[in-house]
Amino acid sequence: MRELRARWSALAAGIDAATPAGRDRAVDALRALAILGVVLGHWLVTSLTAADGGLHGTSPLVHMSWLAPVSWVFQTLAVFFLVGGRVAALGYASACERGIGYGAWVGQRLGRLFRPVAAVLVLWTVVAGGMLVGGAELDTVRTLVKLVLSPLWFLLVFAALTAATPLVARLGPVWPTAVVAGVDLWRFGLDGPEWIGWVNVAAGWLVPFTLGAAWSRGALARRGRLLLLVGCAAPATAGLVLWGGYPASMVGVPGAAVSNLNPPTLAAVAFALAQCGLALLARDRLARLMLRPSAWAKVALVNLSAMTVFLWHQTAMMAVTALGLLVPARLPGLHTAPDSVGWIAARVLWLPVFAAALGLCWAAFRTHEQARLSRPATVTAARSVSGTSVREITHA
Template sequence: MRDLRDLRGLRGLRALVRRVDDATPPDRDRAVDALRALAILGVVLGHWLVTAIVPDSGGLHVASPLRHLPWLAPISWVFQTLAVFFLVGGHVAAKSHASARARGTGYRAWLTVRLARLFRPVAAVLVLWTVAAGCMLASGAGLETVHTLVKLALSPLWFLLVFAALTAATPLVARINPLWPLAVVLHVDLIRFGLGGPSWPGWINVAAGWLVPYTLGAAWTRGELTRRSGWVLLTGGAAATAGLVLWAGYPASMVGVPGATVSNLDPPTLAAVAFGLAQCGLALLVREPLGRWLRRPAAWAAVALVNLSAMTVFLWHQTALMAVTALGLLAGSPLPGLHTVPDGLGWVPARIAWLPVFAAGLAVCWAAFRTYEQGGRGSGRGGPRVVRVHRPAPKSVRRA
C-alpha cells in the first residue's frame, strides 16, 4: 500500500512538472527567473548562516560568526546576492514598462500592479509582529529583547522600500548610464572616508548604490550588455573590490557585522557596489548555460515554484529562524549552533546542521502566508500572468 501511495505521489509530481513546463511560453527567458530565485535564496541562506540569536542575562542579542571568526568573510561573498536581484529587477521592470506602454497601459496602472506584488505580503508580517511585540511586552519581556527581535524580523523591509522606489522611478532612471550613480557612490565615500567628512552623506548611497545594478538591468533590456560586458564587469568589479579591501581599508565582509565600525552594506559602500558589479557580470555570463539547463522540465518547475513565493520566502525567513530559536529554548540549556556564541570553529558545522530545521520552519510560514502573495495574481489589465499549478490546464506562466 505504501509503495502504491509513493507511486501515485511520484506520478502527481511528474504531472505537475509537465503542466508547468507546458504552460511556459516558448519565448520566456527562464534564466532571468533562475537568477531572481538564486538571489533570494542566497540572502536567506546568508542570514541563516551569519545570524545567531544568543540568550544572556539581559535577554536576547544578535551575534555574528563574522565578528569572532573574520576569516569566514568569504561566506558573505557567496550569499550577499542583492545586486543580482536589483539587476534582474531593473531588467524586468524596464521590459514590463515598455510592454505596458505598447499596450496602452498607463503608468499608474502599471505601477499599481508592480507594487501590489511587492507589498501585499508585507501586511501579514506587520500585523503578526505588531501583535507579537505587544504580547511579549505584556508578558514582561525586556524592551531591548523585543527591539532586537522585531528589528530582525522587519529588516527585510528596507530592501523592499528601496526596490519599490526604484521601480516607481523606472521611466526616469531606465536610460541612466550606470556610471553616473557609480560616480555618486565614489564621491560620497571620498567625502566620508577620504576627507574625514560626516557619516550622514553615506545614506545617499542607499539609492545610488542599488541604482547601479538596477540601471545595468535596464541596459540589459535595451540589448546593451553582451557577453564581453559580463567579462568586463566580472574582472573589473572583482579587481576593484580586492583593491578597496586590501589597500583602502574597506571591510572584507560584504554584510554588516555587529560591533564593526564600518559596514559595507548599511549603507552600501564603494566596495559593496564594486562587488555587486562583479556579481552582475557573473550573472550575465552564466545566463545562457543556465537557460539551457532550465530546459529540463524538473529544473524549471522548481525555479517557477520558488518565484511564485519569492516575497513570502524573503519576508518570513527571519521569523522562521527566530521561531526555531525560541522553541529550542524549551530544551532548558543552550543548543550548540543555535543559542551558543559563534566564537569557535565547532559552531559552523553545528549551525549548518540547523539549516534543515530553519527550512522546515520557513515551510510552515509559507503554508500559512503564501496566499497573501499569490491570491491577488491574475491576468488583469497590465498585470503579470501566472501559472495556477493546481489547475489541470493553465494557460500561462507568470510574466516577469
C-alpha cells in the first residue's frame, strides 16, 4: 500500500509538472464533474428488473416520485455543454490565429468524440445478435440496446453544435432560450403538434453552449454568474415546476406524459442556466483546488478518457446485472423492483461494483479515444498508470 501511494504521488507530481502553465484546470474539473455526474445519475435512476425470464427497464422515479431532487444533482449535461462551448470557441479562435483551416480544426475535434463510438457499436452489434440467436427475448435485447444507444443522442447534438461554432460562437443564450419558450407555448399552450418539441433538442442545448462561448469572451462577471444562479434557480425553474405544470424531475421518467429532457423544455433550460451559474461561481474555488497535484492528476485522468467512461458506463452496469443472474436468488438493488428505501440503500452498495466493471471497460477500450502522440523531447520516460503517459494526460 505504501508503495502504491508513493507511485501515485510520483505520477501526480509528473502530471502537475508537465501540464502547460496556461491550461485552465478549473474547466477540466468542471468537465470531469459533469461526466461523473451523468454516470452516477444513470446508475442510480436506471434499474433492470428480472421478470418472466428477461430484463425490463424501469426507474425508482416511477415508484418514488419524491426522489426527483436527485435528478437536480446528477443531471449535469448543461455543465458539459457550457465547457464545450467555451473550449470550442477558444479552440477555433486559436486555430484561426495559427492559420489552421476549419476542416482540419473540426475534424480533430469531432474525431476525439467519435473514435470511441465505433467500438461500442461493433461490440453491441455482436452481443445483440448473439443474444437473439441464443433465444433471448426480443424485449430484453431491445431494453439493453436502448440503454447503450440512448446516451449517443447527446454526442450527436454536441458534435453538431461544435461543428457550428463559427456560426453560433457570437450568439447569446437569449435567442435560443426564446425559441425554447416559443416552442413550449405552441406545444403545451396552443395544442401544437408533439413533433415541434424536437426543435428544442438543438435550441435547448444551444443555450449552455452559447453561454460557454460568451464565457470565453469574458462576458460573464461574478455579478452575472450570481444572477444566473439566483435569477434562474428560484423564480424560473421553481416557478415553472410549481405553477407551470412542468415535471419536477430533470431526467426522463418511464411512462410520464411529459419529459423535461426528451426533448428539453423551458424548465430544463432554466435549470441549465442556474446550474451553469453555480458552475461559474465555483470556478475560482476549483482553480485553487486544482493546484494540488493529487487533485489535478485525478481530473486529468478522467478527462483523458471522458468519452470512454461515458460510453461504457451503461455496459458496465448491465454486465454486473447480467452476471448477477447466475445467482439463484434475485439480488436486492440489482434485479428487484426499485420501489423502496431499501432498494436505494442496496443500490448504493452496488456502485463500487459498477465502478470496477467500468474500470475493466476503460482498460480494454480507452485506446480508441486517446490519439497517438509523439514522445516529446522533454519527457524521456513517462510515468504511467496502465500505460498512460504524462504527455497524453496533460495534452488531452
